[in-house]
Amino acid sequence: MKIQHLLITATLALYTVTAHAQLDVVRFSIEDGISDATLKSGIEKSASMLLSALNSTVISGKSKVKLEKEDELMFTKDGRKCLDDMWSSSAMMCPVSQVTEKAISMQNGVVQVRNIPVTMLAADDDNCEQELVLCFNSQGQIDNIMVALEEHRYLDVINAQISVKDFHRRQAIIDFVENFRTAYNRKDIDYINNVFSDNALIITGKVVKIDKKKQDLTSQSLNNEQIQYQKSTKEEYITNLKKCFKNNSYINLVFDEIEVMRHPKRDDIFGVTLKQHWNSSNYSDVGYLFLMINFEDEMNPSIQVRTWQPDKYNGKPLPRDEVFSLDMFSI
16 A cells, blocks of 8 residues: 555656646547537536546645536536545546547436546556446436446447347446446445345355364365355345445445346346455455346336355365356245
C-alpha cells in the first residue's frame, strides 16, 4: 500500500506541474445508437462534465467531487448519490482526453454508454484500470454509474442470445450483475439487502486444514485440505456484510469468466456463474460466485441462491464439475 500511495502522490505531483486546464478536460461524443439529437447532445454534455469533474477533483486533491450549480442538474438524485458513494470508496480519473462510444437503448427506457476508461486510485496496480457504464434518463441526466464487465465478457453473454426476448433478458442480466458488483464497491448495503429474496439460500465454502494426527489409518491417504460449506440466512449474511463494509475503507470486486444458463422450463429463472476477485483494504481472495436470479418481476429481479467457493484447494484448481450451477438446484 505504501508503494501505491507513493505512486499516486507522484502522479498528482506530475499533474500539478503540467497545464491543468488541458489535463482535466475530457470530451465525450456518441458515434451511434441514438437518433434523438436533443437527447444525444444532453448525454454528451453530461458525460463530458462528469469525466472532466473527476479529473479536476483528483488534481485539486478534494475529498468530494464539487460541481457548479448548473452541472448538478445533469444528475438525478440517485445518480449523484451513486457518484458520492463510489468516490468515498476510491477517487477515480479518466486517463484520456477524448471518449467516443455507442449508446445502447435499454428496454426500460434507460440509455447506457459503456467502456468509459477510468483509473481507480485506491485499487492495486493489477485492478486500477477499469471501465464504467453510465446510465442516462430520458432527459440526458446521469441516473446511475456502474463498474463494467470487461467488454469481451459482455459480448460473450450478449452474442449468445437466441431470440429478441432472450437478447433483452441478457441485457437485463448484465445490468443486474454490474449493479450488484458496483453495490459492493460503493458499500451500498440497502441495494444488496433489497436484491436478495427474503428466503434466499446462501452457501459459503472455505478451505480447512485437516489434522493428520487425528486421522485413522484408513484416511491417511486423504489430501490435507477440504472445502467446508456453511449455509446462512439472508439476515446473517447482511449482518456480516455490514461488519465487512465497516472494517474496509476500500472494496473492489472484479467478475471474470461469466457463464449464463437459462432454466429449461422457467424462462424467468437464470443461473449466473462468475469468477470473483475480491480485493479490499485487509483481505483478498478468488473464488466462484453463483447467483440464481428470478426475473418474474422484471423491474425488480431477485437473488434466490448465492454460493461462493474458493477457486483452489490442495494446490489445484477447483474442478469445474464441482462449481455450483443452475442444474444443481431444484426449483
